[in-house]
Amino acid sequence: MYHVKPMSIEDLEFAVQITDTMDWGMIKEDFEFMMHLEPEGCFTLFSNSERIGIATTISFGKIGWFGNFIVNEAHRGKGAGSLLVKHSIKYLTARNVETIGLYAYMDKIPFYERLGFRYDSDFMVLSGKGLSSPIKTGFREVKEKEIKTIIEFDHSCFGASRKKILKPILLKKNNLCYASFEDGQLTGYAAVKVYKGMADLGPLICKYGRSDMAIAILKTVLNRLKGFEISLCAPKKESELLDFLTKSGFHERFRVARMFYGSSLIRDCIYVAESLERG
Numbered sequence: 001m002y003h004v005k006p007m008s009i010e011d012l013e014f015a016v017q018i019t020d021t022m023d024w025g026m027i028k029e030d031f032e033f034m035m036h037l038e039p040e041g042c043f044t045l046f047s048n049s050e051r052i053g054i055a056t057t058i059s060f061g062k063i064g065w066f067g068n069f070i071v072n073e074a075h076r077g078k079g080a081g082s083l084l085v086k087h088s089i090k091y092l093t094a095r096n097v098e099t100i101g102l103y104a105y106m107d108k109i110p111f112y113e114r115l116g117f118r119y120d121s122d123f124m125v126l127s128g129k130g131l132s133s134p135i136k137t138g139f140r141e142v143k144e145k146e147i148k149t150i151i152e153f154d155h156s157c158f159g160a161s162r163k164k165i166l167k168p169i170l171l172k173k174n175n176l177c178y179a180s181f182e183d184g185q186l187t188g189y190a191a192v193k194v195y196k197g198m199a200d201l202g203p204l205i206c207k208y209g210r211s212d213m214a215i216a217i218l219k220t221v222l223n224r225l226k227g228f229e230i231s232l233c234a235p236k237k238e239s240e241l242l243d244f245l246t247k248s249g250f251h252e253r254f255r256v257a258r259m260f261y262g263s264s265l266i267r268d269c270i271y272v273a274e275s276l277e278r279g
């Protein structure tokens with residue numbers, strides 16, 4: 001009765017409409033972008049000929065991510081969602097992905113555990129505004145010719161190349177990217193996706209144990225975003241970074257659990273996630 005097809009342009013209106021029921025703020029272009037990044041890995045779930053759900057995946061070599069997962073309320077609790085998760089796992093493993101990550105609502109942890117995912121750690125989704133206290137820091141905006149260095153640094157921290165997502169983010173006009181260099185070596189960077197009046201901050205990646213550096217980069221980018229509504233997702237264990245954000249007027253919107261299927265390849269270098277649907 002239920003079956004899964006690769007998402008097509010005709011499904012985009014449905015994708016926006018169903019995700020609006022959860023106020024995820026997704027627009028057609030977001031799904032077009034996901035389909036561009038992973039043409040065969042974005043899915044629409046059907047009950048006979050009726051569209052009833054969606055999910056997206058992305059593969060970065062050995063690491064993949066699962067997100068934008070939702071089933072029409074009338075069809076929940078009948079196994080349709082599980083079918084879509086299993087289909088996505090099959091798709092990613094066929095592409096040689098060894099580790100699949102996702103961010104789960106806390107009440108969905110047992111659901112994903114039943115499907116073979118294991119809890120890793122808590123993340124917090126926060127909102128706040130840009131700062132307006134110009135500070136002098138040693139960080140500077142990344143130049144186009146340095147994008148390759150950022151992608152290589154990110155690869156060494158994340159455990160797989162995220163070139164296919166980082167390149168479009170870093171090249172897009174109005175987006176921001178700041179980096180720190182010590183003795184000529186890149187030690188951390190933050191990217192910001194900038195929209196009309198709004199900004200999604202992330203990824204913010206620094207070497208393990210360098211939360212001081214992560215906070216300093218964060219300060220720099222927040223001071224470039226005066227007047228913007230900013231959203232970001234940070235690990236709960238980064239207490240100093242979260243303290244700084246709280247003191248800067250940020251508030252917690254909700255929590256999610258990072259979960260993994262397969263071995264955990266990702267290192268402790270993520271101070272702010274890229275996004276909920278791509279890691």
Ligand SMILES: CC(C)(COP(=O)(O)OP(=O)(O)OC[C@H]1O[C@@H](n2cnc3c(N)ncnc32)[C@H](O)[C@@H]1OP(=O)(O)O)[C@@H](O)C(=O)NCCC(=O)NCCS
Pocket residue numbers: 022069070071072075076077078079080081082083103104105108110111112114
């Ligand atoms: C999460 C979501 C996609 C799951 O979809 P679903 O179609 O309800 O998923 P399933 O039917 O496969 O599983 C849901 C539950 O029903 C149970 N179930 C599955 N088939 C069943 C059946 N035939 N009879 C009775 N129960 C069944 C499952 O065991 C599962 O229980 P659990 O949550 O205690 O593990 C859906 O709840 C949803 O859209 N939620 C809103 C968006 C959301 O939260 N997305 C996830 C973001 S992390």
